[in-house]
Amino acid sequence: MVSAAYAGKLLADLGAEVVKVEPPREGDAARRRGPFPGAVAHPEKSGTFLYLNTNKRGVTLDLTQQRGRELLCKLAADADMLIHNFPPPEMHALGLEYDGLAATNRGLVVVSITPFGLVGPHRDYQATDLTLWSAGGVAYLNGGGPGTDDLPPLKAFGRQSEFQGGLNGALGGMAALFARLRTGAGQHVVISIQECVAAILELTFEFYPYMGLIASRLGQKPIQPLDFFECRDGWIFLCCVEEHQWQTWVELMGKPEWASMDLFENRLTRAANWDALKLFLQEWIQEHSVDELYRAGQARRVPLAPVSTMADLLASEHLKSRGFFAVLEHPQAGKVRAPGAPYRFSATPWEIRRPAPLLGQHNDEVFVHQLGLSAAELTALRTDGVV
Amino acid sequence: MATAAGPLEGVRVADFTWVWAGPFCTLQLAHLGAQVIRIETATRPCVTRMLPPWADGEFGINRSGYFNQYNQGKLSVTLDLKKARAVEIAKELVAKSDIVCENFAAGVMDRMGLGYPVLQQVKPDIIMIAMSGYGATGPESDFVSYGPAQVPLSGMSSLTGYRDWPPMHVGISYGDPTGGLHGAVAVLAALLYRARTGRGQFIDLSQQETTIATLPEGVIDYTMNGTQPPRQGNRDPHMAPHGVFRCAGEQRWVALAARTDADWQRLARAIGHPELATDAHYGSLTARKANEDRLEEMITEWTLARSPEDATRTLQAAGVPAFTVYNSKDLSEDAHLNAAGFFVNLKHPEVGVRQHVGIPWHMAGTPCAVRRPAPCLGEDTDYVLCDLLGYGSSEVARLKSDGVVT
Numbered sequence: 149m150v151s152a153a154y155a156g157k158l159l160a161d162l163g164a165e166v167v168k169v170e171p172p173r174e175g176d177a178a179r180r181r182g183p184f185p186g187a188v189a190h191p192e193k194s195g196t197f198l199y200l201n202t203n204k205r206g207v208t209l210d211l212t213q214q215r216g217r218e219l220l221c222k223l224a225a226d227a228d229m230l231i232h233n234f235p236p237p238e239m240h241a242l243g244l245e246y247d248g249l250a251a252t253n254r255g256l257v258v259v260s261i262t263p264f265g266l267v268g269p270h271r272d273y274q275a276t277d278l279t280l281w282s283a284g285g286v287a288y289l290n291g292g293g294p295g296t297d298d299l300p301p302l303k304a305f306g307r308q309s310e311f312q313g314g315l316n317g318a319l320g321g322m323a324a325l326f327a328r329l330r331t332g333a334g335q336h337v338v339i340s341i342q343e344c345v346a347a348i349l350e351l352t353f354e355f356y357p358y359m360g361l362i363a364s365r366l367g368q369k370p371i372q373p374l375d376f377f378e379c380r381d382g383w384i385f386l387c388c389v390e391e392h393q394w395q396t397w398v399e400l401m402g403k404p405e406w407a408s409m410d411l412f413e414n415r416l417t418r419a420a421n422w423d424a425l426k427l428f429l430q431e432w433i434q435e436h437s438v439d440e441l442y443r444a445g446q447a448r449r450v451p452l453a454p455v456s457t458m459a460d461l462l463a464s465e466h467l468k469s470r471g472f473f474a475v476l477e478h479p480q481a482g483k484v485r486a487p488g489a490p491y492r493f494s495a496t497p498w499e500i501r502r503p504a505p506l507l508g509q510h511n512d513e514v515f516v517h518q519l520g521l522s523a524a525e526l527t528a529l530r531t532d533g534v535v
Numbered sequence: 536m537a538t539a540a541g542p543l544e545g546v547r548v549a550d551f552t553w554v555w556a557g558p559f560c561t562l563q564l565a566h567l568g569a570q571v572i573r574i575e576t577a578t579r580p581c582v583t584r585m586l587p588p589w590a591d592g593e594f595g596i597n598r599s600g601y602f603n604q605y606n607q608g609k610l611s612v613t614l615d616l617k618k619a620r621a622v623e624i625a626k627e628l629v630a631k632s633d634i635v636c637e638n639f640a641a642g643v644m645d646r647m648g649l650g651y652p653v654l655q656q657v658k659p660d661i662i663m664i665a666m667s668g669y670g671a672t673g674p675e676s677d678f679v680s681y682g683p684a685q686v687p688l689s690g691m692s693s694l695t696g697y698r699d700w701p702p703m704h705v706g707i708s709y710g711d712p713t714g715g716l717h718g719a720v721a722v723l724a725a726l727l728y729r730a731r732t733g734r735g736q737f738i739d740l741s742q743q744e745t746t747i748a749t750l751p752e753g754v755i756d757y758t759m760n761g762t763q764p765p766r767q768g769n770r771d772p773h774m775a776p777h778g779v780f781r782c783a784g785e786q787r788w789v790a791l792a793a794r795t796d797a798d799w800q801r802l803a804r805a806i807g808h809p810e811l812a813t814d815a816h817y818g819s820l821t822a823r824k825a826n827e828d829r830l831e832e833m834i835t836e837w838t839l840a841r842s843p844e845d846a847t848r849t850l851q852a853a854g855v856p857a858f859t860v861y862n863s864k865d866l867s868e869d870a871h872l873n874a875a876g877f878f879v880n881l882k883h884p885e886v887g888v889r890q891h892v893g894i895p896w897h898m899a900g901t902p903c904a905v906r907r908p909a910p911c912l913g914e915d916t917d918y919v920l921c922d923l924l925g926y927g928s929s930e931v932a933r934l935k936s937d938g939v940v941t
Contacts, residue, residue: 162724181773183756183764195755265897268871273851278769278777279858282790287779288862290706292697300779301788301860303769304705305694311749315716320896322723323567327542327901329730335900343877343895346866348712350555350682351586354600356863357890358588363863364786365706370587374683376692376701383702385687446678453684455702457693458757461747466675472744473754485758490745491721492670495736496728 149177150277150307151261151341152233153200154314155321159229160203161489161498167514168201168505169220172208172533175507176201185481191507192480198504199486202476206505207514208535211242215534220244222519225252228334229321233261233313236271246336256334257324261317265340275341280309284345289352291365301365312348313341371415372422376455377430382438383455386429391415396448401432478503511535541568542901546726549574549625549632550609551649553581555682555708556742557638557666558605559715564634564722565608566894566903572610572632572919574625575912577941584912590886596912597885603909604891607879611910612919613941620939622648626657627924633729634722638666638714641676651737660735662725666718668710670741680742682708689746694753696766703766713749714742775823776802776830779860780838782846789843791834791850791857798855799823805853806837883908916940 153168153176160166170176178197185193207223210216224230232244239245239260246258260266263275264283281287286308287301320337328334346353352363369375373386373394388394391414398407406412406428411421418425433441438454445452454460461467462485474488489498515521515535529535546569550561558573558581565571575581583602590598597603612628614621626649629635635654637644644650644665651663665671668680668688686692686709687702696703721738729735747754757763764772769790771777776799777792793799796819800812811833817823823830838846843859850857859865867890872878879891894903920926920940934940 158720181752183752183759185759187760195759196752199751199755264871265875268875270871273858274854274856275858276774276777276792276794276856278771278779278792279790279856282779282788282860283858285861285863285866286706287790288706288788288860290704292700292703297786299697300769300781302695302697302703302706303779304709305691305764306750306752308705308709308749311713312716315713315720316895318720319563319567319716319723320898322720322727323542324898324900326723326726326730330544331900333900335898338897340875340877340895340897343872343875343893346872346877347892347895348559348707348709349863349892350707350711351583351588351601351604352707353863353866353892354604354889355588356867358590358600358886359592361588366786376687376703378701383687383693385684385692387681387684389681446675449679451679451681451684453680453688455687455692456690458690458753458763461690461754462757466669466673467744469673470670470741470744472741472747473758484755486755487744487748487751490717490740490748491664492739493721493725493736494738495734496724 149181150200150310151313151317152231153178154311155231155259155261155317156204157200157202158314158318159321161500163496166204167223167510168204168206169209169223170206170507172210172508172535175208179507195484195486198476198478198481198484201504203501204505205510205514206508207511208508210534213532213534215529215532217243219515219519219534221249221252223514224249224256226518227253227256228325229257229259231259231261231317231321235262235275236266250334254333255328257321257328257337258334259317259321259337259339261313261339261341263340264342266338277307277309278303280341280345283342284309285349285353286345289349289363289365294366294368297366309341309345312344313339316344368422369419372419372425373429375426377433379433379436379438379441382457384433384438384441385453385455387451387453389415389451393450394418397445397450400444400448400450404428404432474500476500476503480506508535539902541903542898543567543569546570546634547632548572548634548636549629551635551637551639551644552666553638554583554711555605556711556714557636558583559712560664560666560718560722561609561636562605562607563716563719566905568901568903569634570610571608572612572628572915573606573910574616574628575611575613576615577613577912578615580912590889595885600889603883603886603889606909607891607905608907609910610915610919611913612916613913615938615941616647618939620934620937624920624924624939625649626654628919629654629661630657631923632658633662633726635661635663636666636718636722637664640679641665641667641669641671655735660729660733662722662729662735662738664718664722664738664740666714666740666742668742670744671739682711685710685742685746689743690750690753691746694750694764694766697768698766700766710742710746714740714745717745717748770827773820775820775827776834778831780831780835782838782843783841787843788860789838789846789857790860791855793855796820801853802850802855805849805855806834808833879905881905881908884911913941
């Protein structure tokens with residue numbers, strides 16, 4: 149739903165001609181995911197689908213039918229890359245093995261984004277975003293901190309393991325295209341999402357091989373302040389990593405007497421005595437507004453940040469001036485504002501050329517005009533539910 | 536060690552990055568076979584060289600597991616970029632490179648005399664990527680950005696957390712690897728464009744924006760409806776049960792999810808409650824969401840009586856998505872990851888053989904592999920100056936005594 153679609157979106161937004169292949173009738177699962185205008189479900193108005201499929205054309209194909217698979221092979225014969233996220237059992241059932249797809253197109257790059265890769269004892273395990281975030285080791289690291297042993301490890305919002313899979317898929321696929329310039333040959337690129345998640349554990353994993361220690365969300369942070377505080381009108385995240393940042397912050401607070409206590413004399417003791425320090429800080433911070441502290445702190449090079457709500461992001465003068473949010477003009481959903489270009493190229497602009505496709509919108513264009521089927525053949529395929 | 540060429544064989548990267556986001560980008564390029572040369576300064580070493588974990592708890596500039604993880608396969612040259620002569624040498628290196636990567640705050644490279652307009656003169660088809668926290672333009676572009684603060688800044692914290700709790704973190708500085716990966720994607724796109732047109736370009740990446748790009752459900756709920764999804768712990772609006780459940784043992788947990796009604800029926804039978812599979816209180820997603828507290832209690836009764844590994848085996852055998860919530864020891868010892876050859880165990884001159892996380896993709900035609908461990912500080916200075924840039928050994932000695940090369 150997300151991983152292959154995001155990989156395809158990254159390529160489509162950079163100018164590739166991407167054709168989204170969906171099952172007939174129900175379409176992609178993201179069409180049922182929302183968010184929907186007014187919270188009323190509608191397959192053409194799901195925000196997740198509209199976002200993940202910008203700049204793509206869309207066709208429908210029933211891959212459980214032989215003729216559906218044949219048409220997919222025809223499409224692949226004409227393509228530079230095929231991206232999918234069917235786990236191994238479905239991949240085999242649908243005939244999406246690399247050898248078969250590449251038989252008629254030596255240059256084809258096939259990107260398989262899978263939960264656990266294609267080898268090893270867990271290759272056929274069922275998975276969701278939550279189980280993969282857990283299998284990759286990030287979930288264990290997040291929770292309520294010291295004293296919250298009874299609370300479970302906590303996932304991040306959204307479908308982050310799938311986004312990581314998609315990013316790695318796009319990267320591997322493009323690297324294979326680059327290699328093809330030299331070798332003339334395509335290849336099979338296999339992504340394991342569990343490994344993608346295990347690859348982003350910051351400094352935590354190496355504590356085990358380097359020191360025999362297991363990083364835990366329940367431990368005291370090594371340095372402070374690095375924590376959330378409630379202001380008059382919202383939340384900020386206070387971040388003082390270097391001593392000079394803390395000293396500047398203390399000055400900004402008007403040098404309260406408690407700040408000079410021995411207990412808080414360096415970042416290590418501030419961490420060791422965090423319960424006490426946090427109360428002092430909270431008392432001062434709650435009298436101020438988010439924006440006031442953000443501006444005042446940043447003006448003095450203290451790297452604190454607001455805890456942005458979605459409203460804050462959309463209202464941000466900074467993001468506005470960079471033109472970050474894009475408007476997707478969709479025939480049924482209307483104008484939808486969504487995250488836009490995550491990078492800006494000086495020579496090759498990122499742009500929205502078309503909105504996400506309606507279900508089966510480009511069946512004629514792709515099957516008749518591109519693959520050369522006759523109108524009668526397409527009608528027959530439609531009658532049989534292949535398209 | 537793999538000997539076959541990786542997909543980016545022959546591509547050279549002048550790597551001015553530091554901390555995590557930038558080095559994570561160039562790690563991908565190194566994994567793909569590019570020669571990545573980190574330009575370091577001995578007087579101001581990479582932050583990650585100065586952070587734990589230290590091998591066997593003993594501090595050393597080359598002993599940090601944090602640095603050694605994210606700089607695998609790269610080379611290191613030490614230049615004191617405060618000195619004009621060092622900046623000249625950096626330019627000579629750029630002239631022999633395809634890509635320049637940096638993640639300083641906006642404007643820092645320009646002030647060092649290494650901004651894109653200068654480097655474009657030095658190497659007209661250079662591809663340069665700047666990966667700052669806020670991006671290269673806009674009223675906040677010169678703000679200070681640290682990884683932990685990026686998660687709340689991007690909006691992720693306001694969406695993440697236990698129900699009725701304050702906003703929370705996600706456990707890692709998520710903007711760093713997400714920015715780094717988007718950066719690597721952008722660099723590959725620019726390489727493909729250069730191969731076709733002969734033209735390089737400048738890429739402006741904002742870590743804040745790349746993180747927001749992974750939050751469409753949050754952003755679009757707001758733009759469509761003026762609301763944002765409430766913090767839901769591990770629950771999901773479209774699946775139930777969907778959570779992390781306590782198992783037997785100290786801090787042992789299993790994650791599981793029922794994607795569909797059929798998943799739920801299989802789950803109910805697997806946990807010894809076949810009668811629930813047909814119970815109207817749980818028969819549909821709507822019903823399970825309405826009774827989710829009770830549902831979670833019943834599942835916890837079952838998980839508490841077994842290890843997460845047992846729970847996973849039972850549920851997977853029934854076709855239900857489930858997995859142990861892995862800690863680093865679990866990952867390190869995982870039979871599957873080890874069978875797949877995921878971990879890297881190369882010998883580092885100072886810390887010996889340590890297990891590192893490897894490459895999450897597998898390419899049959901142009902194999903990717905970690906070809907050497909992370910470099911010691913300045914390990915490749917002589918190679919870069921002599922072999923690559925053509926300096927003689929007496930010149931190098933003079934540069935060293937002048938403190939240009941540190």
